[in-house]
Amino acid sequence: MIRNCNILLRRAVNRSTLISRRYLSSEAILDRIKQDGLLCESSIIDGEEVYGSNTFAVQDPATGGVIGTSPDLSVDSLDQAIGSSLAAFKTFKRVPGSERSDMLTRWRNLILEYADDLAGLITFENGKPFNEAKGEVMYAASFLSWFAGEATRIYGDMIQPMSNSTVRTITMLQPIGVVGVITPWNFPAAMITRKVAAAIAAGCTAVVKPDSETPFTALALGQLALRAGIPPGVLNIVTTKSSLAEMGKMLCEDPRVRKISFTGSTAVGGLLMKQSSSGLKKLSLELGGNAPFIVFEDADIDQAVSAAIACKFRGSGQTCVCANRIYVAAQVYDEFVDKLTQAVRTFVVGNGFADGVTHGPLIHERAIAKVERHVQDAVALGGRVLVGGSRATGHASELFFQPTVIRDATNKMLITHEETFGPVAGIFKFSSEQDAIDAANDSTVGLASYVMTKDLSRAFRVAEQLDFGMVGLNTGLISDAAVPFGGVKQSGFGREGSKYGIHEYLTVKAVSVGGVVY
Incomplete structure (x- = not known):
């Protein structure tokens, strides 16, 4: 039919009412x-x-x-x-x-x-x-x-x-x-x-x-x-x-x-x-992402926590540029973990139409089952859940998961190698700049990455060495119409948005004209 x-298009509504x-x-x-x-x-x-x-x-x-x-x-x-x-x-x-x-x-x-x-x-x-x-x-x-x-x-x-x-x-x-x-x-x-x-x-x-x-x-x-x-x-x-x-x-x-x-x-x-x-x-x-979020010892920790929340928990963690692996320098590890945990405890899970709700459900059962599997794997391998860690009960559906923070994460865990796509923050500890860079680059994908530091030289030095299509320096929000969005390695190719985005839909034709004489 x-x-x-x-x-339908002719239906008019007075928006002011x-x-x-x-x-x-x-x-x-x-x-x-x-x-x-x-x-x-x-x-x-x-x-x-x-x-x-x-x-x-x-x-x-x-x-x-x-x-x-x-x-x-x-x-x-x-x-x-x-x-x-x-x-x-x-x-x-x-x-x-x-x-x-x-x-x-x-x-x-x-x-x-x-x-x-x-x-x-x-x-x-x-x-x-x-x-x-x-x-x-x-x-x-x-x-x-x-x-x-x-x-x-x-x-x-x-x-x-x-x-x-x-x-x-x-x-x-x-x-x-x-x-x-x-x-x-x-x-x-x-x-x-x-x-x-x-x-x-x-x-x-x-x-x-x-x-x-x-x-x-x-x-x-x-x-x-x-x-x-x-x-x-x-x-x-x-x-x-x-x-x-x-x-x-x-x-x-x-x-x-x-x-x-x-x-x-x-x-x-x-x-x-x-x-x-x-x-x-x-x-x-x-394509897929497995974004590293690196917090150096000289970073503003409050700013780092805010940035981590912005890029880790937006959409209940269901974004391709989510921080999936959070690497924190040993000198500030406990402070960062404590402040992040305190912030996550304030989140309100529920129906997105309800006032005060900060995080809604996951999209379907397959998604929440994957999150559960990642949390269980992390705990079995020595990770410690500080907040969350299970489904959020008392809701009309079973697709709600508690925003979760796991400390003492290691590279043996699934959250290191698979994109969780859920509200789970695994926190890893590192001891040197090169260790953080090597850990971040140890991934088959390369979409987004994040670096928190007050040192301008370090910021550029690390950004240039990260094998990712996008780097956020002292920010957890990198998406904007003016920014070329895209990745490297198995995160795909091509760029969307920015001045480069329109060229993905254009071809170049050369027209040569002869017979020009002076």
Whole structure:
């Protein structure tokens, strides 16, 4: 069944009459989102609402309740979406950069207008506290602002002189074509805008396959994109649960798709790379992390604790740039551990819509089982739990885990070699600068890393030796639209955001002109 999206898009709401979130129940928030036309239980293909014969339930991890259903589409629908994007690309690539910039700006403004609705959807689907979800919405909007500016600054070069004095060469930057975008559940809004904004700014079209845990946020963004005047087919969003592998394979192997942008696990990234190899498809892969967080003896310990909390426990530890291994100099080890433990004791675990809650549930049972396994392994190998260490009981679902601090961690533990992706901070002790660098680099992945020190020479010396795509010096927050986001080693390649991000969606064409004479 297909209906025109404009049926819902014409619904208008006087935003000034909306009641503050803190006075609304979660049911009232969901009702408001529905009234605004932003709970879309259909995929979006060529500007139309597409309903499949099969659906899957989308659950709230905080309660286990069903938020709604989403179409469980097949590869036939994906084929239709790719065809729509290809048809749209033939005209959209010729749209002036200034017009693409205006589209992105209008989309950004609508996201800000409906920020509470989008944050509510994120809290329902993902479980993160509402204020944190609202922060993600602002972060998502920032990429639209950034790439709206970049859309008007796609410059080529003039190459002169050349070996042949009668020839001049100019370079053109042109959009690569249809882009396949595969996004994760942990940042269901920001991961879409970070990729799609760059693609649209470059003149590309996109087919998005959001994670089946969080499709509603993606579809709400798609609805707002249509309201912003982004043409049908430029952004298609296809949902599925039973055909995840088949759709990923099709995006990689279909010659109409010229690029894949994926955020997720290293294992899946490797599979997508293999599947894309026959067509030599351009890839951007932002994969797993195992971030070290190094606290030197000269660091401001209070600042280090605040930074560790910011990058370790955000999203209940479910971010790819989370501090996964916290290395602390022996001279300040006990002080840091004590202060971190005291801070973690103040955390409030619960439903993200409740006032005062700082940490929500984990996304699903597999996630919480992995966290339990890491804690049990650490304790068995000599680690000592100072706070937390088990599931948080007394909640509507069993997906809550107590924020945890474990001291006396060693490199024999699973938390050293696997990304925990949960609210567990293992604290390691080191005795020398080189020991800290060697321990930090002892990883097959290299996404984010963090260094806390007052010594400027040490800061640069250590940052240059860390084998990671990003280094935070005296900060636990490194993500920003202006910053190139990406890793090295098995954390993938390519950069998102920043002035470099748009180049992932462009090709360089050289045009040589002969017959120049004086």
